[in-house]
Amino acid sequence: MKRLTFFLLSFAIFAACSAPQKGKCTIKGIISAEDKRDSCYIFLVPQGPHEASDVDSTLILGGAFEFTTEKEQMAVLRVTKYRRFGLQDLLVVTEPGTVQVEIGESSTGRGTRQNDSLQVWKNLTEQYNLDAKGIVSEEGRAAFREIYKNRSREIAHGCGDESTLGKFLLGLFPEKK
Numbered sequence: 001m002k003r004l005t006f007f008l009l010s011f012a013i014f015a016a017c018s019a020p021q022k023g024k025c026t027i028k029g030i031i032s033a034e035d036k037r038d039s040c041y042i043f044l045v046p047q048g049p050h051e052a053s054d055v056d057s058t059l060i061l062g063g064a065f066e067f068t069t070e071k072e073q074m075a076v077l078r079v080t081k082y083r084r085f086g087l088q089d090l091l092v093v094t095e096p097g098t099v100q101v102e103i104g105e106s107s108t109g110r111g112t113r114q115n116d117s118l119q120v121w122k123n124l125t126e127q128y129n130l131d132a133k134g135i136v137s138e139e140g141r142a143a144f145r146e147i148y149k150n151r152s153r154e155i156a157h158g159c160g161d162e163s164t165l166g167k168f169l170l171g172l173f174p175e176k177k
Contacts, residue, residue: 024096
């Protein structure tokens, strides 16, 4: 009985820690707005230069949507132009695994290592923008901005300099030479 329990426990730990299907990213999302934006499109738009054919779209049904992709990149989730009022676009990393997102007035994403770190950076950025408004002096703003840049670099290094998020953040906040 002890061996069976040990085997089942070992199998459960292995299954929980094993890597997701290689290359496959699933984004499962909900819309938190009152009207749920049913029957309108949400787009997965690659960050940076891209062709129209690189943009994926799906219908929102029952306040929910889902994307599946195998290309790891930075991308933006954005509701169709005429229905996005009151909804914040959301930057995501389409890395292997399942990303849970909520699109609303303040959109969030989580579920994979880089997306969890991206959410930390998004929260840091939003707090920085709020706090920076209260700084009057130019020197104070510059010092505060430097703290923000350093914290952003720490997040990048924590994910790995060669990770999709690491490259993105280090591109925004290059190291001083």
